[in-house]
Amino acid sequence: xxxxxxxxxxxxxxxxxxxxxxxxxxxxxDKNFDVLITGVGMVATAFALGKHLSSKYKLVLNLGIAxxxxxxxxxxxxxxxxxxxxxxxxxxxxxxxxxITDLGFGENTYKxxxxxxxxLPEVSGIxxxxxxxxxxxxxxxxxxxxxxxxxxxxxxxxxACKQEKTDCLQVRSISNYVEPRNRDKWKIGLAIKNxxxxxxxxxxxxx
Ligand SMILES: O=C(O)c1cccc(C(=O)CC[C@H]2O[C@@H](n3cnc4c(=O)[nH]cnc43)[C@H](O)[C@@H]2O)c1
Numbered sequence: 001x002x003x004x005x006x007x008x009x010x011x012x013x014x015x016x017x018x019x020x021x022x023x024x025x026x027x028x029x030d031k032n033f034d035v036l037i038t039g040v041g042m043v044a045t046a047f048a049l050g051k052h053l054s055s056k057y058k059l060v061l062n063l064g065i066a067x068x069x070x071x072x073x074x075x076x077x078x079x080x081x082x083x084x085x086x087x088x089x090x091x092x093x094x095x096x097x098x099x100i101t102d103l104g105f106g107e108n109t110y111k112x113x114x115x116x117x118x119x120l121p122e123v124s125g126i127x128x129x130x131x132x133x134x135x136x137x138x139x140x141x142x143x144x145x146x147x148x149x150x151x152x153x154x155x156x157x158x159x160a161c162k163q164e165k166t167d168c169l170q171v172r173s174i175s176n177y178v179e180p181r182n183r184d185k186w187k188i189g190l191a192i193k194n195x196x197x198x199x200x201x202x203x204x205x206x207x
Contacts, residue, residue: 001058003033015196042156049160062157066172067150076190080120081170084155085109087126110158114167123148127155133181
């Protein structure tokens with residue numbers, strides 16, 4: 001059985017493509033693992049996984065960059081996001097937020113699930129449609145959910161894996177802090193390099 005590597009953009013896997021000499025394209029089948037590029041966001045991710053996730057995979061490995069709420073996480077450092085929440089899924093009730101669980105429509109938090117020990121800091125994250133860049137919104141999210149990271153896909157991957165009963169891991173590299181938007185401070189290159197170095201070693205060791 002194979003591993004399915006899932007990322008939002010090909011740019012986030014640049015060095016992995018180079019190292020394993022992968023062909024161009026958004027779904028690549030290699031000897032020991034396949035790669036799926038979903039597009040940015042939870043809708044694109046859910047759609048792509050709906051098309052490609054199947055029982056032929058023993059593990060889904062979600063890779064990407066992420067924002068950090070926790071200033072203790074260094075830019076370029078890697079985290080194992082073991083729990084991820086759809087932060088906006090629910091209803092506003094004045095100043096109060098009702099989750100879909102409060103509304104009686106199911107879960108909004110999903111966990112990763114694997115026996116593999118990654119030896120990376122384990123954190124909980126949130127998944128959003130809109131990158132947080134407004135002080136009041138950031139404070140509300142922190143108080144309500146106490147997340148350490150933020151991405152636009154993570155919870156969708158964990159959700160799909162739960163539906164398909166497939167083991168999954170989410171490893172992300174911190175590219176920026178969650179704060180009022182200042183793109184000049186983002187360290188995307190460093191985050192992608194460190195993420196790819198880790199992923200190349202992990203996938204090489206597995207096989
Ligand atoms: O501009 C570039 O060079 C570049 C290269 C590769 C990827 C990007 C992206 O913007 C990827 C979008 C991806 O990043 C995740 N992300 C990163 N930081 C945050 C955040 O603070 N809040 C939410 N999501 C974040 C997200 O998962 C996107 O899919 C640019």
